[in-house]
Amino acid sequence: MAKKIPFVTKEKIQSIIETYPTPFHLYNEAGIRNTARTLYKAFAWNKGFKEYFAVKATPNPAILQILREEGCGADCSSYTELLMSDAVGFKGDEIMFSSNATPAEDFKLARKLDVTINLDDITHIDFLEKVADIPETVSCRYNPGGKFAIANNIMDNPGDAKYGMTHEQIIEAYKILKAKGVKNFGMHAFLASNTVTNEYYPELARILFKVAVELKEKTGAHISFINLSGGIGIAYRPEQDENDLLVIGEGVRKVYEEILVPAGMGDVKIFTELGRFMLAPHGGLVTTAIHEKHTYKEYVGCDACAANLMRPAIYGSYHHITVLGKEDAICDHKYDVTGGLCENNDKFAVDRMLPRIDKGDVLFIHDAGAHGFAMGYNYNGKLRSAELLLQEDGNVKLIRRAETPADYFATFDCTEFGAGLAENAKIKM
Numbered sequence: 001m002a003k004k005i006p007f008v009t010k011e012k013i014q015s016i017i018e019t020y021p022t023p024f025h026l027y028n029e030a031g032i033r034n035t036a037r038t039l040y041k042a043f044a045w046n047k048g049f050k051e052y053f054a055v056k057a058t059p060n061p062a063i064l065q066i067l068r069e070e071g072c073g074a075d076c077s078s079y080t081e082l083l084m085s086d087a088v089g090f091k092g093d094e095i096m097f098s099s100n101a102t103p104a105e106d107f108k109l110a111r112k113l114d115v116t117i118n119l120d121d122i123t124h125i126d127f128l129e130k131v132a133d134i135p136e137t138v139s140c141r142y143n144p145g146g147k148f149a150i151a152n153n154i155m156d157n158p159g160d161a162k163y164g165m166t167h168e169q170i171i172e173a174y175k176i177l178k179a180k181g182v183k184n185f186g187m188h189a190f191l192a193s194n195t196v197t198n199e200y201y202p203e204l205a206r207i208l209f210k211v212a213v214e215l216k217e218k219t220g221a222h223i224s225f226i227n228l229s230g231g232i233g234i235a236y237r238p239e240q241d242e243n244d245l246l247v248i249g250e251g252v253r254k255v256y257e258e259i260l261v262p263a264g265m266g267d268v269k270i271f272t273e274l275g276r277f278m279l280a281p282h283g284g285l286v287t288t289a290i291h292e293k294h295t296y297k298e299y300v301g302c303d304a305c306a307a308n309l310m311r312p313a314i315y316g317s318y319h320h321i322t323v324l325g326k327e328d329a330i331c332d333h334k335y336d337v338t339g340g341l342c343e344n345n346d347k348f349a350v351d352r353m354l355p356r357i358d359k360g361d362v363l364f365i366h367d368a369g370a371h372g373f374a375m376g377y378n379y380n381g382k383l384r385s386a387e388l389l390l391q392e393d394g395n396v397k398l399i400r401r402a403e404t405p406a407d408y409f410a411t412f413d414c415t416e417f418g419a420g421l422a423e424n425a426k427i428k429m
């Protein structure tokens with residue numbers, strides 16, 4: 001059984017806690033760079049390959065900057081994600097705008113920044129033209145419908161997903177866009193999330209490449225890129241096998257040579273929009289056990305809660321937990337590891353076998369680097385934690401400070417309570 005080991009030691013964490021109290025999210029720069037480099041190696045066969053990091057997974061400028069230095073672009077789907085990516089220095093076609101149910105202002109900003117727009121729906125052609133204009137390069141999001149299966153295993157249910165255009169619609173959309181002067185086309189689909197199989201991208205590529213050939217034949221469009229989007233998962237559980245990017249890249253290359261090259265489309269660039277795979281393993285939520293409780297079950301109460309990492313609460317997701325300093329101790333205690341929300345699903349783990357946990361022990365909750373902090377919220381008046389970066393040189397940098405009560409009350413400044421709340425926010429214990 002593969003063992004999950006935190007990227008920091010207990011000693012390192014203790015020195016960090018002297019400056020930054022728990023809870024906090026900690027990211028590992030070396031790991032992030034390493035994954036980005038492996039991805040580019042896996043797709044080195046494709047001229048023009050680019051990863052557009054899904055900003056929603058870890059929307060922090062310091063993280064985006066690291067990825068930018070590794071040659072990645074940014075995949076945005078909202079106004080603020082566009083603003084953040086632009087501020088980090090991603091320009092023009094270094095940004096992919098893969099939005100849905102898109103507000104007019106978002107499209108206006110996307111056109112102002114001249115980023116690549118990936119249209120979710122055929123009706124968005126008219127909408128985009130009305131609120132801004134149609135650029136020379138446009139991508140369309142495809143949804144094949146039905147069920148998406150790999151070797152008879154149903155992976156997901158695209159027919160139930162709100163995203164993308166039907167087969168007929170995407171052909172029609174290309175024709176309309178071509179008539180409106182579009183010169184370069186892209187294609188995009190996201191059919192299954194958190195896949196832990198090396199077959200997902202190659203299977204998705206097969207579907208997209210076939211439709212791309214059909215689109216070229218039926219509409220005469222020049223397809224310049226095909227975007228395989230996100231969906232490559234990680235091994236959250238220690239017994240799971242990890243995806244192998246090099247095998248995945250090779251699998252896509254084979255399908256590319258089988259379908260696109262013979263159709264005279266050997267110049268198509270492959271893009272990806274990975275989020276989880278790039279960041280999840282390189283971030284951990286660090287929290288202190290502040291209470292133990294013995295009732296009908298054994299509970300450990302933490303200073304972090306679902307507001308810092310909501311995946312276990314909403315999806316029942318598994319996140320591995322290491323009790324720092326007890327890495328090699330036997331897991332002979334069964335615990336529910338909880339946060340302090342007044343919600344019974346606020347549990348990082350249920351019936352988890354762990355070493356004996358004492359008050360003051362520090363827990364490292366693994367694989368929180370993507371869709372972790374990002375999904376945080378303020379329920380029960382809980383404040384968002386800090387985000388820290390463990391740099392390659394071993395130093396730790398604050399890349400987002402923790403929220404304060406003043407932040408939480410800030411948007412009441414338009415009411416008669418604003419001043420009083422601001423005053424109370426200054427109370428120190």
Ligand SMILES: *Cc1c(COP(=O)(O)O)cnc(C)c1O
Binds near residue numbers: 056057231
């Ligand atoms: C969420 C999302 C991604 C990233 O998905 P992961 O599962 O994190 O890889 C990529 N593209 C789009 C359009 C998304 O919505």
